[in-house]
Each structure stands twice: as structure tokens, then as C-alpha cells.
Amino acid sequence: MNQDWNAYAPIIFDFEDAPLEARNAMSSKIKQYYLGDAKFGLSEVENLVHMFSDSSFNLGLVESAKTHSNLSHSPIYLYYYTHESDVAIAQVYFNMFGWFPLALDGLITNAYRWTKNILGIEEKHYGKFALN
Numbered sequence: 001m002n003q004d005w006n007a008y009a010p011i012i013f014d015f016e017d018a019p020l021e022a023r024n025a026m027s028s029k030i031k032q033y034y035l036g037d038a039k040f041g042l043s044e045v046e047n048l049v050h051m052f053s054d055s056s057f058n059l060g061l062v063e064s065a066k067t068h069s070n071l072s073h074s075p076i077y078l079y080y081y082t083h084e085s086d087v088a089i090a091q092v093y094f095n096m097f098g099w100f101p102l103a104l105d106g107l108i109t110n111a112y113r114w115t116k117n118i119l120g121i122e123e124k125h126y127g128k129f130a131l132n
Contacts, residue, residue, distance in 0.1 A: 001040040005031055013055050 001008055009027035010016040018026065034051040038044050061078065069076045100108060 005040075 006024050006027040009030055010018065010023045013026075013030065015023060015026055030051065034047045035044055038047070040048065065076045065078055098105065
């Protein structure tokens with residue numbers, strides 16, 4: 001992704017039928033908007049989640065709500081669910097050590113997280129991201 005973003009982005013975001021110059025321009029704009037000068041990697045996971053959720057979910061949701069609003073006389077409300085669960089799979093997965101078999105690593109990770117909570121050490125919640 002870091003080496004040939006302009007080749008992958010049109011396929012991922014479904015604009016590969018656009019002319020080459022337009023594809024490259026759109027690819028660059030997408031990368032600049034979500035990553036700036038950063039490279040793809042785990043340190044940018046939050047920005048990558050925004051990028052892929054905006055393109056595959058949020059855009060369709062907003063467009064659907066606008067269409068429904070234009071064609072009906074009923075009000076449309078969109079809700080953004082922001083509950084932070086301590087048992088979310090992302091919390092366990094992104095905090096795993098990677099040193100043990102998967103099941104054991106999950107147990108050790110949860111025990112470690114439980115200890116951090118007792119000590120008042122805050123951890124990053126991966127299940128809640130703000131919309132752009």
C-alpha cells in the first residue's frame with residue numbers, strides 16, 4: 001500500500017474506470033485526507049478505520065438518509081452508537097502481546113487489562129471513533 005497506493009486505491013474505492021490522471025488525483029486526495037504524510041501501518045489504524053468505514057458504510061448511510069428524506073414526509077434521524085465496551089473484540093485483539101498461543105494470549109491480555117483498570121491506567125478504546 002505504501003509503495004503503490006495509486007494502483008490499489010482505485011480498486012479498493014471502486015473508481016478504476018476513471019481516466020488515469022483522475023484516478024491518481026483521487027487516490028492522492030484520499031491518502032492526504034486520511035493519512036497526511038504518514039505511512040500505512042498499525043500506528044495509523046484509527047485513520048485507516050475512518051477511511052474504510054467512510055467509503056464502505058458512512059457514505060452509503062448518509063446518501064440513503066438524504067434520498068429517503070427527499071422522497072418522504074417523515075423526519076429522518078441518524079444515530080451514532082458510541083458505547084465503549086470493555087469486552088469488545090477490538091479491545092482484546094489490539095492489546096494482545098503476540099507471544100503466546102491465541103487463546104492463552106487472550107486470557108493474559110484480559111488479565112493485564114483488568115489489572116490496569118484496577119490501577120487506574122487508561123487504555124485506548126478501539127471500538128469508538130469519531131466521525132470525520
